Amino acid sequence: MMNFKTICIIGMGYIGLPTASVFANHGIKVLGMDVNADVIGHLKAGKVHIFEPGLQKLFHQALESGRLQVATEVSPAEAFIIAVPTPFFEDKSADMRYVESAAESIVPHLQPGNLVILESTSPPQTTVGLVAPILEKSGLKAGRDFLLAYSPERVLPGRILEELVGNARVIGGVDPASAEAGRDLYQTFVQGDIILTDATTAEMVKLMENTSRDINIAIANEFSRLAEKFGVDIWEAIGIANLHPRVEILRPGIGVGGHCIGVDPWFLVEAAPETARLVRTAREINDAQPAFIADLVDQTAGGVAGKTIALLGLAFKPNVDDLRESPAVKLAHDLEFRGAKVLAYEPFKPEAGLPGITQVTTLAEALSEADLVLLAVAHDQFKALDPAETARQTPAKAVFDAVKAWDKPKWEAAGFAFTGLARRF
Ligand code: SAJ
Numbered sequence: 194m195m196n197f198k199t200i201c202i203i204g205m206g207y208i209g210l211p212t213a214s215v216f217a218n219h220g221i222k223v224l225g226m227d228v229n230a231d232v233i234g235h236l237k238a239g240k241v242h243i244f245e246p247g248l249q250k251l252f253h254q255a256l257e258s259g260r261l262q263v264a265t266e267v268s269p270a271e272a273f274i275i276a277v278p279t280p281f282f283e284d285k286s287a288d289m290r291y292v293e294s295a296a297e298s299i300v301p302h303l304q305p306g307n308l309v310i311l312e313s314t315s316p317p318q319t320t321v322g323l324v325a326p327i328l329e330k331s332g333l334k335a336g337r338d339f340l341l342a343y344s345p346e347r348v349l350p351g352r353i354l355e356e357l358v359g360n361a362r363v364i365g366g367v368d369p370a371s372a373e374a375g376r377d378l379y380q381t382f383v384q385g386d387i388i389l390t391d392a393t394t395a396e397m398v399k400l401m402e403n404t405s406r407d408i409n410i411a412i413a414n415e416f417s418r419l420a421e422k423f424g425v426d427i428w429e430a431i432g433i434a435n436l437h438p439r440v441e442i443l444r445p446g447i448g449v450g451g452h453c454i455g456v457d458p459w460f461l462v463e464a465a466p467e468t469a470r471l472v473r474t475a476r477e478i479n480d481a482q483p484a485f486i487a488d489l490v491d492q493t494a495g496g497v498a499g500k501t502i503a504l505l506g507l508a509f510k511p512n513v514d515d516l517r518e519s520p521a522v523k524l525a526h527d528l529e530f531r532g533a534k535v536l537a538y539e540p541f542k543p544e545a546g547l548p549g550i551t552q553v554t555t556l557a558e559a560l561s562e563a564d565l566v567l568l569a570v571a572h573d574q575f576k577a578l579d580p581a582e583t584a585r586q587t588p589a590k591a592v593f594d595a596v597k598a599w600d601k602p603k604w605e606a607a608g609f610a611f612t613g614l615a616r617r618f
Contacts, residue, residue, distance in 0.1 A: 195377040197308070198222060201270035203295045205232055205263065207243055207452075207515070208312060208346040209276035211353050214251045217261035219381045224270060225263040228294075236263045244514035244541060247354045267298045272308040272378055275299075275324075276346070278452060279313045285459040287316050289323060296327040303331040308340040308374045310364075314399055314453065315343070316460040320392035321367060340371040343392040344379065345399035350451070350513050361385040365395025403457040404472055409443045410454070411475035414482045417445035420615035421489065427615035428597050445614060447569055447595045448482035448520030450509030455479065455518045483520045486614065487527035490593050493612040494565055498532030503563035503589065506570025507539035507550070514541035521569040524595075525550050528567075536563065540574055560587035566609075571598035580607035 198221065202213045205227035213225040227233055235242045239256060241249050255261035267273075277291035292313055299309060309328060311320055320343040325335040335341040344364045348356040362383050366372030372389040380387060390398075413431070420427035431442045449455045458476050461469045491497045509519040516522060516539070525535045526549060537552050538559040539545060545552060553559045560566065566589050568575055576598045584607045592604055594613035601618060604611045 195308070195374050197271045197378050197381075199270040200224075200272040200274060200378070201226060201267055201299075201302075202274045202276060203227075203267060203298065204275065204277035204291070204313075205229075205236060206276065206278065207245070207350060207353065208348070209274070210236075210241065210243070210252065211245065211248055211348075211357055212274065212276060212312075212346075213261060214248070214255040215354075215357055215382050217255035217258055218251065221260065221381060223255070223261045224268050225261060226265065226267050226298075227263070228265060230265055233263050233265050245353050246351065251354060267302055269302045269304065270307075272310065272374075273299050273302075274310045274312055276312045279315055279456075279460075280452065281456055281459055286463050287460050289315070289319070292319070292324065293327060296324050297330075300328060300331045303328060303333055303339060305333060305338045306340075308342070308371070308378060310341075310375055310378070311343045312346050314345060314403070314457050314460070315396055316464050317396050317400070318393050319343075319396060320365070325367060336366075336368040336371060340366070340374045341392070342366040342371045342375040343395045344375055345395060347399065347402065350510070350515060358382055358384050361388060363388045363390060363395045363398050365390045365392040365398075367392050400457050400461055403454045404461060404475075406443075407449060407454045407458050407479060408471060408475040410446075410449050411478040413443045413445040414448070414485075415478055416442065417615045418485060424617070425615065426617035429618065444597070446482070446520070447486045447524055447614075449479040450517070450519040450521070451515065452517045483523035484527050486524055486595050487531060489614065490528065490565070490567060490595075491531050493593065494591060496532075497528055497565070499534075500564040501534045501536060501562050502528055503559040503566045503587065504528070504535050504537040505556075505559070505566065505568045505575050506572055507537050507545065507547075507552070508541055508570050508572070511571045512541075512573055516542060516545055516547065522547060522550065524569055539570075540572060557586055560589070563587050563589040564591070565589055566592040568592070568594045568596060568598055571596045580604045580609065584608055 201224045202209045203226050205225050213223045217223045275295045277295045280288045364372050364375035376387045417427045458472045462473045507521045536559045543554040591610040601611045
């Protein structure tokens with residue numbers, strides 16, 4: 194069994210930072226590296242730059258222990274973990290430049306016997322086809338001179354710290370020794386099962402998980418459109434269907450966002466366009482959902498042109514501060530395109546500075562001149578809004594709940610005309 198004393202984690206984002214903190218708190222010396230000097234500056238000052246429950250405390254504890262350091266340069270270590278983003282280009286093809294440069298930055302430091310782990314979600318065969326050849330520029334060979342594995346992160350934003358420790362972990366090696374070394378490293382803190390396989394299988398597993406969730410959300414969104422067409426309350430219908438022991442329909446909404454589920458399925462489409470047909474269709478359905486909601490709001494409001502809409506929430510899902518690929522942002526643009534004036538309020542990121550979005554920093558400001566209040570993201574603080582109190586803060590006489598977070602009778606009792614996505618009750 195290998196015993197790792199030092200690791201270097203490349204990328205101090207949503208995955209790298211919690212992972213670095215957890216390792217350090219379990220007795221390993223960690224260097225957290227990020228090319229962004231602002232991020233490192235923040236971290237050095239003891240402040241985490243992202244919102245995730247419990248992370249600030251965990252990070253602080255790791256710094257205090259003296260085992261976690263952060264820097265803008267890679268340093269030698271027994272193991273290297275790559276946890277950088279893999280976004281996509283305009284044409285939906287994978288942008289692997291961060292992974293490439295992370296691998297390049299390891300090359301000068303790579304020693305025989307080191308372990309390198311890729312955690313970033315990547316197209317099939319990235320580990321063997323892209324990362325191995327870059328690392329081999331060191332003159333060392335993957336599987337023979339150094340160990341190389343793929344181990345995807347699978348944690349849910351909002352529950353990252355629990356899931357990092359509790360979830361099962363898959364580790365795919367370029368050879369069995371690499372997978373075993375990965376297990377030795379992660380079992381430092383992982384309490385869930387650790388499953389060993391080959392690198393390409395582990396890459397597929399990750400893509401299959403997020404793709405199947407995307408497809409399941411797409412069918413829920415398509416059902417919501419059908420329900421609109423047939424005058425059915427989709428929430429009632431799903432509730433009843435889900436009583437069936439083998440049916441579990443997810444929630445329709447304003448679309449799918451974030452840097453994972455809305456992105457990863459495209460890696461399969463790009464890798465095998467002729468084969469991944471259902472995958473592509475699901476992506477297209479979910480991507481079109483913000484425009485569908487904008488049309489629905491437009492119809493139910495008797496036209497949004499010239500009206501002011503208080504848009505509640507810009508994050509990609511409830512109770513997170515992440516606005517990447519957010520359908521709420523697309524919805525704001527779509528409503529503006531239809532002639533509305535949108536005042537967006539996002540409590541987790543009140544000043545995001547998004548181009549083309551008018552953001553206000555308080556709820557009161559959003560409400561004060563609204564004709565319509567549109568709930569886009571079911572943050573706890575929006576769910577808890579009191580309709581009577583809201584009525585006192587706004588001239589708006591109508592609300593639209595796109596995510597079934599509000600109680601229709603209560604809002605009606607407060608004097609609002611209430612509509613929502615496929616909503617009768
Ligand atoms: N959404 C719906 N309806 C639902 C569930 C979600 O519209 O019933 C929307 C959300 O509002 C959001 C998007 O889908 O816009 C994605 O949210 P999510 O909570 O389903 O997932 P993510 O993107 O936060 O995290 C996913 C997780 N993957 C799976 O559950 C299979 C997580 O475990 C992964 O680690 C993460 O992607 C990742 O990093 O890949």
